[in-house]
Amino acid sequence: xxxxxxxxxxxxxxxxxxxxxxxxxxxxxxxxxxxxxxxxxxxxxxxxxxxxxxxxxxxxxxxxxxxxxxxxxxxxxxxxxxxxxxxxxxxxxxxxxxxxxxxxxxxxxxxxxxxxxxxxxxxxxxxxxxxxxxxxxxxxxxxxxxxxxxxxxxxxxxxxxxxxxxxxxxxxxxxxxxxxxxxxxxxxxxxxxxxxxxxxxxxxxxxxxxxxxxxxxxxxxxxxxxxxxxxxxxxxxxxxxxxxxx
Amino acid sequence: xxxxxxxxxxxxxxxxxxxxxxxxxxxxxxxxxxxxxxxxxxxxxxxxxxxxxxxxxxxxxxxxxxxxxxxxxxxxxxxxxxxxxxxxxxxxxxxxxxxxxxxxxxxxxxxxxxxxxxxxxxxxxxxxxxxxxxxxxxxxxxxxxxxxxxxxxxxxxxxxxxxxxxxxxxxxxxxxxxxxxxxxxxxxxxxxxxxxxxxxxxxxxxxxxxxxxxxxxxxxxxxxxxxxxxxxxxxxxxxxxxxxxxxxxxxxx
Numbered sequence: 001x002x003x004x005x006x007x008x009x010x011x012x013x014x015x016x017x018x019x020x021x022x023x024x025x026x027x028x029x030x031x032x033x034x035x036x037x038x039x040x041x042x043x044x045x046x047x048x049x050x051x052x053x054x055x056x057x058x059x060x061x062x063x064x065x066x067x068x069x070x071x072x073x074x075x076x077x078x079x080x081x082x083x084x085x086x087x088x089x090x091x092x093x094x095x096x097x098x099x100x101x102x103x104x105x106x107x108x109x110x111x112x113x114x115x116x117x118x119x120x121x122x123x124x125x126x127x128x129x130x131x132x133x134x135x136x137x138x139x140x141x142x143x144x145x146x147x148x149x150x151x152x153x154x155x156x157x158x159x160x161x162x163x164x165x166x167x168x169x170x171x172x173x174x175x176x177x178x179x180x181x182x183x184x185x186x187x188x189x190x191x192x193x194x195x196x197x198x199x200x201x202x203x204x205x206x207x208x209x210x211x212x213x214x215x216x217x218x219x220x221x222x223x224x225x226x227x228x229x230x231x232x233x234x235x236x237x238x239x240x241x242x243x244x245x246x
Numbered sequence: 247x248x249x250x251x252x253x254x255x256x257x258x259x260x261x262x263x264x265x266x267x268x269x270x271x272x273x274x275x276x277x278x279x280x281x282x283x284x285x286x287x288x289x290x291x292x293x294x295x296x297x298x299x300x301x302x303x304x305x306x307x308x309x310x311x312x313x314x315x316x317x318x319x320x321x322x323x324x325x326x327x328x329x330x331x332x333x334x335x336x337x338x339x340x341x342x343x344x345x346x347x348x349x350x351x352x353x354x355x356x357x358x359x360x361x362x363x364x365x366x367x368x369x370x371x372x373x374x375x376x377x378x379x380x381x382x383x384x385x386x387x388x389x390x391x392x393x394x395x396x397x398x399x400x401x402x403x404x405x406x407x408x409x410x411x412x413x414x415x416x417x418x419x420x421x422x423x424x425x426x427x428x429x430x431x432x433x434x435x436x437x438x439x440x441x442x443x444x445x446x447x448x449x450x451x452x453x454x455x456x457x458x459x460x461x462x463x464x465x466x467x468x469x470x471x472x473x474x475x476x477x478x479x480x481x482x483x484x485x486x487x488x489x490x491x492x493x494x495x496x497x498x499x
Contacts, residue, residue, distance in 0.1 A: 020260050028267060036387045043400035044392050048286075050436040053315045054445045076451075083307050083449040087314045112305040112451060117358055118331050118365040119303045123452075 054082050055092035063095070067144055074145035084108060084143065109137040130161045151187040158190070162240055169241045170216065179203055179239065197234065204233040286439050288393035292461040293433055294488035295447070296470040297369055299495070301454035304329050304367035308446035308455065309346040315434060315445035322347040324420050326431040327371035327446055332497060336361045340497045368498050369455065371446070372397065372418035372431035373479060373487030380410035380419065380430075389428065395460075395488060396435055401427050415480050416487075433457070460488070 003011075032038040060081040061068040071077060082088055085100035106128070115125040132140075141147075155176045156163040166172060176182070176195075185193035198204065205224050207217035220242075222228075228236065247255075312318060312327050328346040335341070345367070378397045381389050388403035389410055399410075404427035411419045411428060422429040434444035438457070442448070447457040458467025467490075474492035480499070491498075 016257065023261075036390065039387070039400060039403060040390045040392070040398075043390070043398055043402070044288075044435070046401075047398055047432060047435040048439045050316075052437060052440075052442070054311060054437075054442075054448050056442050056448060078453045079451040080448045082311070083451055087311070087445075111307070112303055116304060117362070118333070118367050120300055120366070123303055 052089045053087040055089045057081055059092045060088065071144040074147065076144065076146055104136055104138050106137055132157065133160055153187070166240045169243060171239065171242060198232065201228070201233055290461065291394035291459045293374070293395050293438060294458060294460045294467055294490060295371070295433070296456035296458070296467050296490045296492065298454050298456070298474070298492045299366060299368055300493040301452040302329070302367040302369055303452055304331065304345055305451060306346050307449045307451065308369065311445040311449040316432070318429070319423055324422070326429070327369060330368045330370055331365065332368060332495065333359070333362050333365045334495070334497055336363055364495070366495065370416065370418070371489060373416050373485065373489045374433060376486035376488060377484060379413045379415065379485060383409045383413040385409065396433050397430070398432055398435060399428050399430060401425055404428055415483050415485065
């Protein structure tokens with residue numbers, strides 16, 4: 001059976017229109033007109049192409065193996081190098097381009113180790129005024145292996161504030177040991193061997209009796225029998241700052 | 247021109263115009279942004295972060311590292327990640343304060359407030375929700391979720407309307423004053439796709455932040471998820487955050 005010519009022509013016209021529409025939709029017009037996926041892929045690619053600033057511990061280790069080993073064996077093992085030394089990708093790319101800073105000031109350590117009540121229990125913290133004020137942390141602690149190199153030899157290592165107070169007082173020249181007996185164990189395990197406090201009035205009485213040899217002390221000499229009853233002197237007088245009333 | 251000629255020309259016009267249009271960008275030399283072939287397969291990852299609140303010491307190093315890595319404006323009120331100090335008082339009052347403001351270190355330890363019952367730091371960042379409200383509200387489709395689960399902002403499409411900043415229940419977005427577009431944490435997308443850690447995780451001194459792939463079998467984050475009691479922020483919103491908190495106090499919002 002032969003189709004009438006007008007039907008064939010109509011068929012051809014419809015076929016051309018369909019072909020044009022399909023060509024437009026699937027070949028000519030870009031996919032980004034219908035779908036967000038190309039935009040998103042392009043945005044993700046742009047995001048991935050952004051430059052690195054932090055190199056990462058693995059890269060630092062390639063050249064600084066010695067420092068890494070030292071740090072890895074100590075308390076600071078979990079800290080990445082760039083925590084203290086700053087972003088170092090440019091230094092890793094070209095070692096002479098940018099030298100990472102060596103933070104040596106107290107603030108660098110106190111950012112983590114200064115006392116703050118919100119920090120978790122057991123995290124090692126110091127009171128910046130109590131613990132060796134104005135001395136750089138790195139003089140005693142190696143930041144890569146921060147355990148103190150040896151037990152403190154002076155009382156001021158821990159009792160800085162008392163030392164400060166005493167230095168302003170008339171008792172400035174008295175060594176701590178003149179009133180406190182300090183066991184050697186106290187230096188390594190402070191809580192297991194506490195220093196003594198004077199338990200009798202005779203400790204102060206060594207200087208503060210009438211006719212004492214020290215002319216400064218004899219100015220404040222007291223009659224031990226008449227003054228203070230049964231109390232030990234430091235229960236009323238603060239021996240680290242005797243001028244201040246307790 | 248008679249009717250026949252007109253129809254003939256009209257029929258020829260469309261294919262000719264279409265061919266020209268298809269050829270024009272190629273001739274110009276910059277059609278679609280060239281997709282660089284990488285061997286990174288986004289469908290094989292589903293990134294997340296674990297935060298152990300008990301380990302955060304509030305040192306702010308993550309905030310500084312994030313700013314350096316991602317070019318976040320230097321002013322102390324633009325953050326992709328930040329640290330909050332929570333103080334819970336005897337009378338039940340909770341005080342929250344952002345400590346990432348570079349006020350400088352106190353000369354001396356601050357005096358103890360005896361009415362504070364407990365106090366701790368909480369690191370915050372974009373939760374990279376599995377069902378992100380910010381993506382839903384974007385009118386131009388500029389913010390979207392990648393196949394590896396990271397919510398990104400297309401800087402070229404963003405019109406800076408701030409809808410997403412309003413929609414984010416975690417306050418994780420800000421309007422970048424330089425680009426005038428919305429900006430947020432990307433989990434350092436340029437680092438993680440190269441197998442590196444995000445900058446904040448890289449510098450965290452106490453491993454309070456753990457980054458990982460929830461699709462990985464022997465991943466640190468999967469282990470973190472298994473061994474800890476995990477909570478997320480605002481679970482009632484069904485955003486399904488992928489930032490998982492361990493040891494999170496009930497007062498944290």
